[in-house]
Amino acid sequence: MNAKDSIIADFQSKIQDKSATISVVGLGYVGLPLALAYSEGGYNTIGFDIDAIKTRAINSGKSYIKHIAADTIATGVASGKLAATTDFKQIREVDAVILCVPTPLDEHFEPDLSYVVSTIEAILPHLRPGQTISLESTTYPGTTEEELVSRIQKAGFEVGTDIFVVYSPEREDPGNPEFAATNIPKVVGGHTPACLEAGKSLYGSVFDQVVPVSSTKVAELTKLLENIYRSVNIGLVNELKVVADEMGIDIWEVIQAASTKPFGFKAFYPGPGLGGHCIPIDPFYLTWKAREFGVHTRFIELAGEINRAMPTHVVRRCADALNDQKKSVNGSKILLIGLAYKPNVDDDRESPSYELLERLTAQGASVSYHDPYVPVIRPSREHSHWAGTPSVDWNQETIADFDLVLISTWHECLDINELASWSNYIVDTRNTTASLPEEIRKTKVLKA
Numbered sequence: 258m259n260a261k262d263s264i265i266a267d268f269q270s271k272i273q274d275k276s277a278t279i280s281v282v283g284l285g286y287v288g289l290p291l292a293l294a295y296s297e298g299g300y301n302t303i304g305f306d307i308d309a310i311k312t313r314a315i316n317s318g319k320s321y322i323k324h325i326a327a328d329t330i331a332t333g334v335a336s337g338k339l340a341a342t343t344d345f346k347q348i349r350e351v352d353a354v355i356l357c358v359p360t361p362l363d364e365h366f367e368p369d370l371s372y373v374v375s376t377i378e379a380i381l382p383h384l385r386p387g388q389t390i391s392l393e394s395t396t397y398p399g400t401t402e403e404e405l406v407s408r409i410q411k412a413g414f415e416v417g418t419d420i421f422v423v424y425s426p427e428r429e430d431p432g433n434p435e436f437a438a439t440n441i442p443k444v445v446g447g448h449t450p451a452c453l454e455a456g457k458s459l460y461g462s463v464f465d466q467v468v469p470v471s472s473t474k475v476a477e478l479t480k481l482l483e484n485i486y487r488s489v490n491i492g493l494v495n496e497l498k499v500v501a502d503e504m505g506i507d508i509w510e511v512i513q514a515a516s517t518k519p520f521g522f523k524a525f526y527p528g529p530g531l532g533g534h535c536i537p538i539d540p541f542y543l544t545w546k547a548r549e550f551g552v553h554t555r556f557i558e559l560a561g562e563i564n565r566a567m568p569t570h571v572v573r574r575c576a577d578a579l580n581d582q583k584k585s586v587n588g589s590k591i592l593l594i595g596l597a598y599k600p601n602v603d604d605d606r607e608s609p610s611y612e613l614l615e616r617l618t619a620q621g622a623s624v625s626y627h628d629p630y631v632p633v634i635r636p637s638r639e640h641s642h643w644a645g646t647p648s649v650d651w652n653q654e655t656i657a658d659f660d661l662v663l664i665s666t667w668h669e670c671l672d673i674n675e676l677a678s679w680s681n682y683i684v685d686t687r688n689t690t691a692s693l694p695e696e697i698r699k700t701k702v703l704k705a
Contacts, residue, residue, distance in 0.1 A: 264387050264418070264419055265421065265451050265454060265455055267387060268387055268388075268389060268455055269455070269458045271352055272352075272458045272459060272462050273458075273462075275298075275299045275300055275462075277300060277301075277352040277353060278300065278301045278302070278303065278351045279292075279295040279301070279302045279303075279351065279352065279353045279355070279459075280303045280304070280347075280348065280351040280353065281295070281302065281303075281355045281357060282304075282305040282306070282355065282356050282358060283306060283357035283358040283359070283372075283376070283394075284306040284308075284311045284312070284315065284341060285322075285357065285359070286322060286604055286606075287427045287429045288355075289304070289315075289322060289325060290325065290437070290438045291355060291427075291429075291438055292304045293325070293329055293330065293333060293339070293438075294437075294438045294439050294463050295462075296333040296336070296338040296339035297329075297333065298462060298463040299338070300462070301337075301338055302333070302338055302339050302340075303340050303341070303347060303350075303351060304339070304340070304342070305341070305342060305343070305345060305347075305348070306341065308343075309343050311341065312342055312343055314330075315334065315339070315340075315341035316334060316340060316341055318331030318334050318335070319331075322431075322603065322604075323603040323630055324431060324601070324602050324603070345379045348380045348383035348384065349383045349384075349385055351388070352387065352389070353388065353390075353391070353459050354380060354384075354388060354389070354390045354391070355393060355459075356373065356376055356391065356392045356393060356394060357393045357394060357427065358372040358373055358376050358394050359372045359394070360372065360373060360394045360395055360396050360538070360542070361538065362538050366541045366545075367541070367545050368396065368397060368541070368542050370396065370400065372394070373392070373394055373396070373404055373405075374404060377405055377409075378408070381408060381409070381412050384409065384412065384414065384420060386414070386419035386420060387419065387420075388420055388421070389420075389422075389423065389452075389455040389456065389459055390405060390409070390420065390421070390423070391422075391456060391459065392405055392422075392425075393425055393426060393427040394427070395427070395480050395481070395484070395538070395539050395542065396477060396542055397477065397481070397542040397543060397546035398474040398475075398477040398481075398543075398546060399474060399546070400477060401422060401423075401446075401448065401473035401474075402448065402474070405422055406422050406448055416448050416449065416452065417448060417449030417450075417451045417452050418451070421447070421448075421449075421451060421452040421455035421456070422448045422452050423445055423446060423447045423452050423453065423455065423456030423459075423476075424445075424446050424473035424477055425443055425444060425446070425456060425460060425476060426444055426476060426477070426479060426480030426483075427480075428441045428442075428443075428480075428483075429441075431599070431602045431604050432599065432600070432604075439463050439464050440464075440465050441464075442464070442466040442467070442468050443460045443464040443466065443467050443468065444468045444470060444476050444479050444480075445457060445460055445468065445469055445470070445476060446469070446470045446471065446472050446473040446475050446477070447469075447473065448472075453469055456469075457469055478543075480539070481539050481540070481542060481543045484539040484540070485539065485540045485557055485560075487525070488531065488540050488557070488560050488561065488564065489557065489560040490523075490525040491525050491527070491528070491531065491560075491564060492559070492560030492561070492563040492564050493525070493560070493563075494508070494512070494526060494527050495528070495563055495564060495567050496563050497511075497527075498527035498570075499570055502574075507704065508527060509526075509688040509704070512524055512525075526688075527567075527686075528567065528609070528686055528687065529567055529568060529571045529609045529610070529613060529665050529686040529705070530564060530565065530567040530568045530612060530613075531564045531565075531567075531607070531609065532597075532599065532605075532606070532607045532608040532609050532610075538607065540557045540560070540561055541561065543557065544557055544558055544561075567609065568612040568613050568616055569616070571613060571663070571665075571684070571686055572586075572613065572616045572620070574684055574703055574704075575591065575617065575661060575684050575705070577703060578661055578682050578684050579661055581703075582660065582681070582682060585621075586617065586621060586622050587620060587622065588621060589621075589622050589623070589661060590622070590623045590625075590658065590659045590660050590661075591617055591622045591623070591624045591625075591659060591660065591661045591662075591663055592624075592625055592626065592649065592659040592661070592662045592663065592680075593610060593614060593617075593624060593625070593626040593627075593663050593665055594626070594627055594628070594662060594663065594664045594665060594666070594667065594671070594676070595610060595626075595627075595628050595664065595666025595667060595668065596608055596610045596611070596626055596628040596630075596631040596634065596648075596665075597610075597630050597631055597666050597668075598610070598666065599666065600666060600667055600668050600669060601630070601668050601669055601670075602630060603630040605631055605634075605635075608665075608666070609665065610626070610665040610666060611639070611640050611643070613663065614626070614643065617663075625649045625659070626646075626649065627648050627649050627650075627651055628666070628668070629648070629651070629668060629670055630668060631648060632647065632648050633645060633646065633648070634646045634647075651671070651675075652679075653678075656676065656679040656680050657679050657680070659680065659681065660681060660682070661681065661682050661683075661684060662676065662680040662681075662682070662683045662684070663683075663686070664683060664684065664685045664686055664687055664689050664690075665686055665687075666687070667687050667689040673689055673690060673692060673693065674693070677690065677693050677697050677701070680701070682702075682703070683701060683703070684703050684704075684705050685702055685703070685704050686704075688704065690702045
């Protein structure tokens with residue numbers, strides 16, 4: 258057995274007998290469930306994050322993500338299988354490093370890889386032979402080679418021989434009760450065949466199914482395709498919604514009817530805009546990279562333009578609803594329901610609700626919000642001026658005081674009948690009011 262075969266065999270042996278220590282860098286909506294999956298799978302797992310608040314919470318057995326139960330974290334910590342730290346020197350103690358750091362867009366809608374770069378630079382001094390490094394952050398094809406492999410090799414390692422590098426796109430769907438981290442098929446691409454074997458061992462240890470592909474670039478583009486597919490179809494139905502509104506047609510009824518076709522149709526639903534860490538961002542990673550090859554991705558960019566324009570449409574519908582009451586946006590009191598980007602989670606990343614807050618406030622409205630999953634707006638780069646703003650109470654006295662209620666995201670714990678009874682007028686972007694009596698829908702609801 259040569260040296261390369263010995264190194265990978267040793268790694269695979271540690272994975273098989275669960276003596277390997279797994280690390281997850283970035284303990285957010287993707288990283289924390291992944292760390293829990295490995296600790297629950299019997300591996301010593303160390304979570305790394307630059308945010309000491311998160312690491313302290315984990316070590317205390319507490320959760321800072323609403324849909325992740327504190328009990329699961331506490332159990333991992335009590336078993337000795339889960340710990341968290343801000344000390345990147347401990348990277349030397351682990352056998353696998355999985356990077357789950359943000360990859361946002363900058364103000365020019367171009368990729369911001371600063372988190373990826375700063376993270377690899379932070380761990381580089383502490384790498385050692387025998388480790389497997391995996392990037393899970395969504396990015397453009399070529400990132401793993403250009404940003405990880407190049408730096409690791411410049412540090413004196415031979416990727417594929419003494420260190421193994423893979424890309425495996427995250428497929429986390431926060432709050433989805435049907436799919437936990439481990440029962441979602443895991444796509445893996447390696448920089449070399451040996452890297453792929455290491456990646457298959459790493460992920461096959463806790464995931465029900467591993468889907469190997471021929472390269473890291475294929476794996477990177479796979480993730481983009483998944484989310485561009487959704488972005489384009491949501492853009493299509495959002496455009497149809499605007500047309501249907503002008504024609505006096507209920508687009509939700511149209512979608513319901515079309516969904517009865519047993520082949521060739523998949524339902525996508527309109528909304529106030531795109532939210533979350535993937536769909537509003539991922540398409541622009543590909544359009545940016547495509548320009549390097551002289552390709553203009555017109556179809557993808559058009560879908561992005563349509564989806565980004567939806568808050569404008571919703572604000573216009575709010576103005577229509579207020580006009581029905583002989584009021585203007587300027588000077589009106591508006592209650593926004595739902596800051597999270599999707600139902601039943603506290604994830605407000607890229608939520609279109611913030612765009613609605615900004616636009617309505619700019620037009621002179623006094624805007625408050627209610628969201629039981631986001632009781633206080635947290636600090637962020639994009640919305641720092643809203644930080645500390647609390648959710649208003651859910652009661653008749655509070656809600657009746659608003660001229661208009663705008664449903665941006667609807668959580669199952671809320672009562673639509675109470676809202677309809679207490680409110681003066683509702684603009685509904687999510688078809689939440691469909692269950693209300695027709696008389697109420699005709700007199701105090703406007704769909705947007």
